[in-house]
Amino acid sequence: MSQPATAGEGGFLGLPARHTTAAKSRFVIVPGGYEETTTYVKGTSRGPEAIVAASQQVELYDEELSNEPWKLGVHTAPAFAFPKKDPEGAMRTMDRAVAPWLKKGRRVVMLGGEHSITLGAVRAAKRQYKDLSVLHIDAHADLRQSYHGSIHNHACIGARIVDLGCPLVQVGIRNLTAPEHRMIRAGKVKTYFDVQTPRPRPWSEVVSHLSPHVYFTVDLDGITPALMPAVGTPEPGGLDWEDLLGLMRALFASREVVAMDVMELCPIPGQILSDFVAAKLIYKAMGYWGRADGRNG
Numbered sequence: 556m557s558q559p560a561t562a563g564e565g566g567f568l569g570l571p572a573r574h575t576t577a578a579k580s581r582f583v584i585v586p587g588g589y590e591e592t593t594t595y596v597k598g599t600s601r602g603p604e605a606i607v608a609a610s611q612q613v614e615l616y617d618e619e620l621s622n623e624p625w626k627l628g629v630h631t632a633p634a635f636a637f638p639k640k641d642p643e644g645a646m647r648t649m650d651r652a653v654a655p656w657l658k659k660g661r662r663v664v665m666l667g668g669e670h671s672i673t674l675g676a677v678r679a680a681k682r683q684y685k686d687l688s689v690l691h692i693d694a695h696a697d698l699r700q701s702y703h704g705s706i707h708n709h710a711c712i713g714a715r716i717v718d719l720g721c722p723l724v725q726v727g728i729r730n731l732t733a734p735e736h737r738m739i740r741a742g743k744v745k746t747y748f749d750v751q752t753p754r755p756r757p758w759s760e761v762v763s764h765l766s767p768h769v770y771f772t773v774d775l776d777g778i779t780p781a782l783m784p785a786v787g788t789p790e791p792g793g794l795d796w797e798d799l800l801g802l803m804r805a806l807f808a809s810r811e812v813v814a815m816d817v818m819e820l821c822p823i824p825g826q827i828l829s830d831f832v833a834a835k836l837i838y839k840a841m842g843y844w845g846r847a848d849g850r851n852g
């Protein structure tokens with residue numbers, strides 16, 4: 556568990572090196588094992604390597620799409636260090652890690668790591684796509700202006716995205732404060748609360764609130780803990796597998812997703828369910844992404 560993610564056969568899906576070159580791969584995995592402000596259980600810095608390790612057990616044929624999305628190429632960028640006790644510096648580090656791939660038109664998948672670091676990647680995407688909106692799966696609204704003395708605490712990422720001027724649409728929310736709820740009622744954010752969102756879930760309506768270019772951010776605690784126990788701040792309720800696939804089908808079919816991230820995995824030694832669900836979620840996204848791009852293998 557201590558080795559950083561690497562390119563080639565040690566990378567996402569464990570593909571042969573010829574399918575993982577930086578020059579030819581449609582998808583780029585960017586490890587973002589940043590951890591400075593987690594508030595409950597520690598360990599999300601080990602999330603990226605756990606997701607990459609689990610991905611090597613994912614079957615490569617997608618029976619729903621009748622294709623093999625990996626054929627578009629998946630490059631796993633090497634892990635890098637973040638500056639310590641310098642949240643703004645860490646955001647710049649992540650911005651610089653993501654921006655060059657976006658410029659080349661690659662589809663970026665960032666692996667966390669705590670959710671605060673999403674800001675660096677969203678900044679890079681917003682520079683390139685002025686209309687950028689953000690679809691946010693989470694148990695928590697993350698709309699605090701600051702928390703434990705930091706505006707870059709992981710409980711504040713929604714507020715930082717709003718500060719950037721990106722429309723924010725939230726799904727799965729079931730834990731928030733009264734001030735956060737007031738912000739939502741004031742119309743600053745479009746939030747679908749988990750319990751109040753009827754079944755079947757209105758995914759096309761959810762997606763209709765997004766602009767043409769979308770950054771898709773997944774805090775894994777938005778998913779039901781039955782599927783995703785390995786998070787630092789678990790919360791009952793949440794999205795199940797069918798919800799996740801339904802939402803992603805609606806999203807990728809109607810919007811151009813320019814990047815996504817899968818955040819806050821806090822691996823539990825010997826318990827691989829969460830790691831595998833995170834890896835499979837990403838591979839399903841790659842399938843829908845490839846179909847939308849008209850390039851699916």
Ligand SMILES: [Mn+2]
Pocket residue numbers: 693694695774776777788
């Ligand atoms: Mn959360």
